[in-house]
Structure formats: structure tokens, C-alpha cells
Amino acid sequence: MKSILLNIFNGRVVSPWWILLIDLGISANAFVLAFILRLNVQLTAYSVSDMLIGGTYVLTVYLVSFLLFGSYRGVIRHSNYNELKLLAVACFSAFVFLILSSSVFEWLQYGWFIVPRLVLIFHFLMTIVLSFTFRILVKETYSSLTKKNTSTNVFIYGAGDMGQITLEAIRSDKANQYNVVGIIDDNANMKNVVLHSVPVFSWEKALRVGEAKQIEVVILAINRITVKRKHDITNACLDKGWKLKVMPSVGNWVNGISNQNQIRDIRIEDILGREEIRLNQLQIMDGLDGKVIAVTGAAGSIGSEIVRQLLRFSVRKIVMVDMAESALYDLQQELLLSHTDAPFNVVLADITNAHRMQEVFDLYRPQIVFNAAAYKHVPLLEEFPYEAIRVNIGGVKVLADLAIKYQVEKFVMVSTDKAVNPTNVMGASKRICEIYIQALSQLKDVKTEFVTTRFGNVLGSNGSVVPLFKRQIERGGPITVTHKDITRYFMTIPEACQLVLEAGFMGRGGEIFVFDMGEPVKIVDLAKEMVRLSGLKLGEDIDITYTGLRPGEKLYEELLASKESTMPTHHEKIMIAKVRQYEYVIIKERIKELLLALKMENNEHLVSRMKELVPEYKSQNSQYSELDKQMIQ
Ligand SMILES: NC(=O)c1ccc[n+]([C@@H]2O[C@H](COP(=O)([O-])OP(=O)(O)OC[C@H]3O[C@@H](n4cnc5c(N)ncnc54)[C@H](O)[C@@H]3O)[C@@H](O)[C@H]2O)c1
Incomplete structure (x- = not known):
């Protein structure tokens, strides 16, 4: 019996027209029952003809109502509250129409279509009860048959x-x-x-x-x-x-x-995140309303979350720029599935290519730019300073110069806590970007407001410890931690991006906004918590090993938002960094020279130039530490 029923259900969805027919059948039976009940079960030939005429009229009205509301279109075995509500509304509308029309026919003394009110009430209630019962029975039978x-x-x-x-x-x-x-x-x-x-x-x-x-x-x-x-x-x-x-x-x-x-x-992000951030929605809404917004690095962890958050506002268009083809494609597919009406365009392009970027600005004329395109891996960039300068500094220069040329209203650059007293090439490259952006905002007659946002690590971003530990746990370990005392500040990606939006519309231009990152987390504790969440036992199922600090890696990250180094804003989690300001004319020349030097100088020379630009940059645990000693001498 079970297999016969399963065969009936299996894979097949009954045509909606059959459901309509069943609903009409239920309604017809309900009418006969209601009529018989009304006459105390004493049918005569005369009342049978009354029943047939009245019944045809009632069923026609119910049919029209079912068709209008589409109450027969759902898949019966998956009926839910909304579909039952739709059916109830369809029946109720037919019932109200019949009550009103019966009164009109009564007044017109048009006998054929006058159906007694009591019959209509009985009929309505029985139709609802029977058709609901039918759906619930089918759903329950199906659910018990398929339950594993x-x-x-x-x-x-x-x-x-x-x-x-x-x-x-x-x-x-x-x-x-x-x-x-x-x-x-x-x-x-x-x-x-x-x-x-x-x-x-x-x-x-x-x-x-x-x-x-x-x-x-x-x-x-x-x-x-x-x-x-x-x-x-x-x-x-x-x-x-x-x-x-x-x-x-x-x-x-x-x-x-x-x-x-x-x-x-x-996930670890679920329990390490902090309490929800209250955003100044009105200010952000105002700032984004009807605007064309370009997000660079849109396929990355930060860029893609900025895009997701922007889509919640009534923006005119989001232009998503990235050079990572597959990641950009994945984001496009995700947005097509989840925000079908979203006003977005994807642009596969390299931000360091001035010609391509000019085309993009020319075509889309963005009014706001969020720059999250960058290289960010400390050990890799320590090995390849050329790329750090070319992509991070070169990219920001191209975008920021175009922002001025195309009179972009707001340019928000995503920076990092590693730019504070940098100890590695990556941090230093981001600090130079910040210096350039801040210097541009001193220029007179420039409409663009340049804003920088700085924050620490975000949980779960591409290439960060969380995905790494996750993979290591899946493989059965060991989990590799560079040092038993190493700590980091963490934020969740949505939290960081919300603050980027908030800060973006807080500034007047020229500020470096830093975010309150909360308390530092010991990386080894993070690893232990992830092991616990995975249901494994540390020391029994999986081990932690210490691999030693990597080039440029700090044991403790700088405290971003100390009272001495920042000024408060109206948002308790956003502060303005007090930093040294640079003259635009000087900085412009130095950056131009640095970018030109890419063509002829080796890594040591390039890093030396970075150190001259950022005097507080002191390499740690790096091949470039020697340069600091030479500079002192
Ligand atoms: N992830 C973090 O923990 C964190 C924390 C603070 C600040 N940040 C900063 O946020 C920015 C983005 O970080 P992320 O974690 O999203 O990195 P990510 O690697 O996930 O994303 C960066 C994106 O930029 C793109 N990109 C790189 N170079 C490009 C170029 N020349 N042209 C076009 N696209 C290019 C990449 O393809 C990638 O999709 C970085 O500047 C980083 O320093 C990151």
C-alpha cells in the first residue's frame, strides 16, 4: 500500500486543474449537504430542482473566485499557511458575493437565484473545513510516507x-x-x-x-x-x-x-561577533539614494559584503569592479539569484589599468566609489614589494585621480590596522595610500570627499585564519598557529562593512576613521573554540602546532582606537585617527617617483623608498630589517 501511495506521489505534481476540480467537487458535495440539512433531510422533486439551479449558481461563483485568487495553484502536499489563507479568502469572497447577490435577487424577486442564507452559511463553512482537511490529509500522508x-x-x-x-x-x-x-x-x-x-x-x-x-x-x-x-x-x-x-x-x-x-x-563568527551595530540609517539612506556607486574589489570578502549591504538601499546602480574573473562571476550569479531586480553591473577590470578605469568612469559616471581592491597577504607582499606598490598604491592613485576628474562626490578607501606603525610591506603600502588620499583632500576646488576607513582583521575573510583552521580541522589537523601568544582584533565582515558605510557618510573629507575592534582574541583560543564547535576533542582527535612568526608578522596588533591617538565621533564605535598630514605637492612627487621606480629598482630600493615616505615603518622579522639599521646609521 505504502509503495502504491509513494508511486502516486513520487516526483509527480498533480495539475492545478485537477486541484480546481477537486475543490469544486468538495464545494458541490458541501452544497448538497447544506441543502439537505436546511430542509431537515426532507427532499421533494420541487426542492431538488431548486437545489440544482441554486447549486449551479453557487458553484459558478465559487469557480470564478477560485480562478481569480488562484487558490488551486499550490502543490497540495506542500500546502502551507499562506495557501490555506488564500483558499479561505477565495471562499469567503464567493460567500460574501452570494449573500449580497441573493439579497439583490430577492429584492428583484428573481426567484431562481435566491439561495437561502442558512444554506450559504452551511455551505461556506463545510467547503472551508472539507478542502482544508483534504489538503492537510494529503500533506500528512506524504510527510509520513517520505519520512526517513x-x-x-x-x-x-x-x-x-x-x-x-x-x-x-x-x-x-x-x-x-x-x-x-x-x-x-x-x-x-x-x-x-x-x-x-x-x-x-x-x-x-x-x-x-x-x-x-x-x-x-x-x-x-x-x-x-x-x-x-x-x-x-x-x-x-x-x-x-x-x-x-x-x-x-x-x-x-x-x-x-x-x-x-x-x-x-x-560558525565561529556567530559567537565571536559583537552586539548588533545601530546604524544611522537615515544619513546612509540619504547619502546613497538614487546614486551610481562603484565598488572595486567587489568580488573580495569586504567588497562583496559592501555590495550586499548597498543593495538594501535604494541606489540607482552598483558597478562591481574586480579582476578576479571566477569570483566576480560567482558574485554575479549569487546576486542574480537573490536580488533579481538589483540594479548592478559587473566589470572585469584591473584598477591599476588607468585606460580601462577611465572607460569605466566614463561609461558609468559613479557618484560614490568604495575602494576595496587590494593585495593584503603580509608574507606574500613581503616577498613581492613590487606588487604591493603596483596594485595597492598604483591602484589607489588611478582611482583617486579619476574620482577628481569625474567629480565623484565621495571616495571611501578601505584600509587596515596594519597601516598603523607598519612593520611590513603590506601595511606600509596601505599607509602610503592613506597619505595620498588625505593629501588629495587638502586640494582646493576638488569636489570629491576622500574618506579612509581602518579596521583590524575580519573573521572568515578570504585567506584568513578562520577558513585556514576550518580546512585543517576537516583534514584532521594539525592546526597551525604561528605563536602561542599571538593575538588579533576581530570583527565580522558585516559588522566591518556596516561601519564602512556609516563612516563613509559621516565624514566631510580628509578623515581617517578607525573602528573600535573590541578586545583582542588569542589566536590559539580561537583555534580551540573552533575545534570544540566541530565536535572534536583537542589532544585526542586533533592537535595544535606552533610554526613560528612569519615575515612581517606582529605578535600583537596595534590598538587602533586608543584615546591618545584618536578623537571621538557621534558613533561610539567610530573614531577619527590623529595622524601626521602631508603636503600634497610633495607627496604627489614622491609617489610618482615610487611608481616610476617600479620599472628599474630592486626590492631593497623600493622598500627603502617606502620607509622614507613612512618614517614610522620599521620592518619586523623581515629581510628588510637591515634597511632600518642602515637608515639609523
Ligand atoms: N580581510 C581582512 O581581515 C581585512 C581587515 C581590514 C582591512 N582589510 C582591507 O580590505 C581590503 C580588501 O580585503 P579583503 O579581505 O576583501 O581581500 P580579498 O582578497 O578578499 O579581496 C580583494 C579583492 O580585490 C581584487 N583585486 C585585487 N587587485 C585588484 C586589481 N588590481 N584590480 C581589480 N581588482 C583587484 C581581488 O581580485 C579581490 O577580489 C584590503 O585593502 C585589506 O587590507 C581587510
Whole structure:
């Protein structure tokens, strides 16, 4: 029997016209029943003809209403609340129309189409009840037929909207791998409540039930939750031996579709991020409204998140520039899937190519530019200073000069904490970019406002420790940490990009905004936390090894936002750096010489030039440390 039913269901979706026919059949039966009930089950030949004429009229009205509302178009075995609501609205509209039209026909004394009100009320209620029952029966039968015995027993954490969406997503998925045993909620009012046939438990009760039911996974499904609470729940679940997964909030769904594939493993970013940042939405909205915005390095970690955040505002167009073809293509596909109406263009181009960039500015005439295109890997750039100068400094120069030429209103450059008292080529190259940008903003008659934003590491960005540790954990280790005491400041990518937007519209031009990065995190602790989240045991399943500091690597990153080195702004997490200002005329010449030197000088000479430009640049753990000694002598 099961296999026959499964065969009926399998892969096939019944044509909507069949559903319409079934709904009409239900409605017809309901009418006969209502009519018979109204006459106390005493039908005469006269009343049968009344029933047929009235019934035809009623069914015609219901048919038109079903067609108008499209209540028959859903896939029955996946019926959800919205589809049931649509059906109810279609029936109710037909019912109201019939009540009104019956009154009119009564007044016109047009006997044929006068259907007694009681029959209409009975009929309406029975149609609703029967057609709902039909849908629920089909859905439940399908769900019990396709439910796998191998499914994992899970709790959902959160009985609010997200919890219910998660339950619905799990139940409606054909490849369902979860068996939801209960929903955990801390709200005392939810005690003993049953939600969509699933009991709601307090944490204490969940601990008892969880043991008996051999729970393996808890799915965290709460829309607004503090990072601390998330951390506490994670710890409590891991202590219990339950794996933690997360249902992301609706705005973060891949492809914007609700299904159980959205449920993902908890990530270190989820529990290391800080509390949500309150943005000055009005100021940002005002600044972005109707504007053409170019984002360079759009396919990178920071650039792509800036793009995602910009798409939430009513911008005219986003021009996404990057030279990494595959990454740019991936971003394009992602946006096509999730923001079908998004006003964006992708441009495959190298920002150091002045001719290409001029074409881009000429074609799109951006009013705002976010520059996140750069090379950023400290050890690599230590080996190839040529590229650091060519791409980071050369690229910024091309873009900033074009911004002035094309009267761009705002130019926001993404910099890094490594530019503060740099100890490596990468940091020094970014500091030179900052100097150039700041010098440009001193120019008179320049319409463009140049703003720099500086921040520390972002969690999970391309090539950062989080993806590296993740890969190492997947391979079974070891996890490589360069030094047991090394610390870094961390922010999540969305957090950093929100602050970039906020700072971008805070400045008047010429400022270097630095972000409050919170407390430094020991990298070895980060590694341990990631091991714990993966369910492995340190020392038993996986080890940590220390590999030694890499060239140019600092043990502790500079504190970006110290009181001495910054001034406050109206945003508690954004400060203005107090830095030495440079004369434009001098800086312009020095940078020109540096870029020209690329063609003829070796690495030592190039780095020496950088050190002359940035006197506080002192190489650490690097082949260029010698140059510092020579400069002192
Ligand atoms: N990732 C972090 O932790 C972090 C922290 C603070 C500041 N930043 C700064 O943010 C910027 C971006 O970092 P990210 O993490 O997004 O790096 P990323 O490598 O993920 O992205 C950089 C993007 O720029 C593109 N790009 C590089 N050179 C280009 C060129 N010549 N023309 C066009 N596109 C080019 C790359 O293809 C890449 O897509 C860097 O300046 C970095 O210093 C990063």
C-alpha cells in the first residue's frame, strides 16, 4: 500500500486543474449537504430542482473566485499557511458575493437565484473545513510516507517566528533528515504549549527529554539574539554533547528560499561577533539614494559584503569592479539569484589599468566609489614589494585621480590596522595610500570627499585564519598557529562593512576613521573554540602546532582606537585617527617617483623608498630589517 501511495506521489505534481476540480467537487458535495440539512433531510422533486439551479449558481461563483485568487495553484502536499489563507479568502469572497447577490435577487424577486442564507452559511463553512482537511490529509500522508527512519532527532531552539519557519522548512522537505522532537523556549508562558503538534520545553525539561530521545542536534532559530546568549546556548549544547546548527534570519537565506538546506553548522563568527551595530540609517539612506556607486574589489570578502549591504538601499546602480574573473562571476550569479531586480553591473577590470578605469568612469559616471581592491597577504607582499606598490598604491592613485576628474562626490578607501606603525610591506603600502588620499583632500576646488576607513582583521575573510583552521580541522589537523601568544582584533565582515558605510557618510573629507575592534582574541583560543564547535576533542582527535612568526608578522596588533591617538565621533564605535598630514605637492612627487621606480629598482630600493615616505615603518622579522639599521646609521 505504502509503495502504491509513494508511486502516486513520487516526483509527480498533480495539475492545478485537477486541484480546481477537486475543490469544486468538495464545494458541490458541501452544497448538497447544506441543502439537505436546511430542509431537515426532507427532499421533494420541487426542492431538488431548486437545489440544482441554486447549486449551479453557487458553484459558478465559487469557480470564478477560485480562478481569480488562484487558490488551486499550490502543490497540495506542500500546502502551507499562506495557501490555506488564500483558499479561505477565495471562499469567503464567493460567500460574501452570494449573500449580497441573493439579497439583490430577492429584492428583484428573481426567484431562481435566491439561495437561502442558512444554506450559504452551511455551505461556506463545510467547503472551508472539507478542502482544508483534504489538503492537510494529503500533506500528512506524504510527510509520513517520505519520512526517513534514519532521521536525526533534533530540538529547535526558539518557539517564535523563526522556530516555526524552521519547523515548516524541515517538514516540507522531501529529503527530510531531521525528526523534530521538541521546541525549546525560555519564555515561561510557552510552558506546556504545543506548536504545530510539537511540544515546547523549558531548557531543564529539554535536558531530560533530550537524554531519553537521544537528541543529536539543536537548531538555533531565533531572529534577534545577543551574541552572549548565542554563546551561552552554544556552550550549554556542546557540554551536553549536542551539535549546534543555525537557521539564519530570512535576509541571509541562500537564494531567499525557505528550506531545510538553509540550516547550517554554527560558525565561529556567530559567537565571536559583537552586539548588533545601530546604524544611522537615515544619513546612509540619504547619502546613497538614487546614486551610481562603484565598488572595486567587489568580488573580495569586504567588497562583496559592501555590495550586499548597498543593495538594501535604494541606489540607482552598483558597478562591481574586480579582476578576479571566477569570483566576480560567482558574485554575479549569487546576486542574480537573490536580488533579481538589483540594479548592478559587473566589470572585469584591473584598477591599476588607468585606460580601462577611465572607460569605466566614463561609461558609468559613479557618484560614490568604495575602494576595496587590494593585495593584503603580509608574507606574500613581503616577498613581492613590487606588487604591493603596483596594485595597492598604483591602484589607489588611478582611482583617486579619476574620482577628481569625474567629480565623484565621495571616495571611501578601505584600509587596515596594519597601516598603523607598519612593520611590513603590506601595511606600509596601505599607509602610503592613506597619505595620498588625505593629501588629495587638502586640494582646493576638488569636489570629491576622500574618506579612509581602518579596521583590524575580519573573521572568515578570504585567506584568513578562520577558513585556514576550518580546512585543517576537516583534514584532521594539525592546526597551525604561528605563536602561542599571538593575538588579533576581530570583527565580522558585516559588522566591518556596516561601519564602512556609516563612516563613509559621516565624514566631510580628509578623515581617517578607525573602528573600535573590541578586545583582542588569542589566536590559539580561537583555534580551540573552533575545534570544540566541530565536535572534536583537542589532544585526542586533533592537535595544535606552533610554526613560528612569519615575515612581517606582529605578535600583537596595534590598538587602533586608543584615546591618545584618536578623537571621538557621534558613533561610539567610530573614531577619527590623529595622524601626521602631508603636503600634497610633495607627496604627489614622491609617489610618482615610487611608481616610476617600479620599472628599474630592486626590492631593497623600493622598500627603502617606502620607509622614507613612512618614517614610522620599521620592518619586523623581515629581510628588510637591515634597511632600518642602515637608515639609523
Ligand atoms: N580581510 C581582512 O581581515 C581585512 C581587515 C581590514 C582591512 N582589510 C582591507 O580590505 C581590503 C580588501 O580585503 P579583503 O579581505 O576583501 O581581500 P580579498 O582578497 O578578499 O579581496 C580583494 C579583492 O580585490 C581584487 N583585486 C585585487 N587587485 C585588484 C586589481 N588590481 N584590480 C581589480 N581588482 C583587484 C581581488 O581580485 C579581490 O577580489 C584590503 O585593502 C585589506 O587590507 C581587510
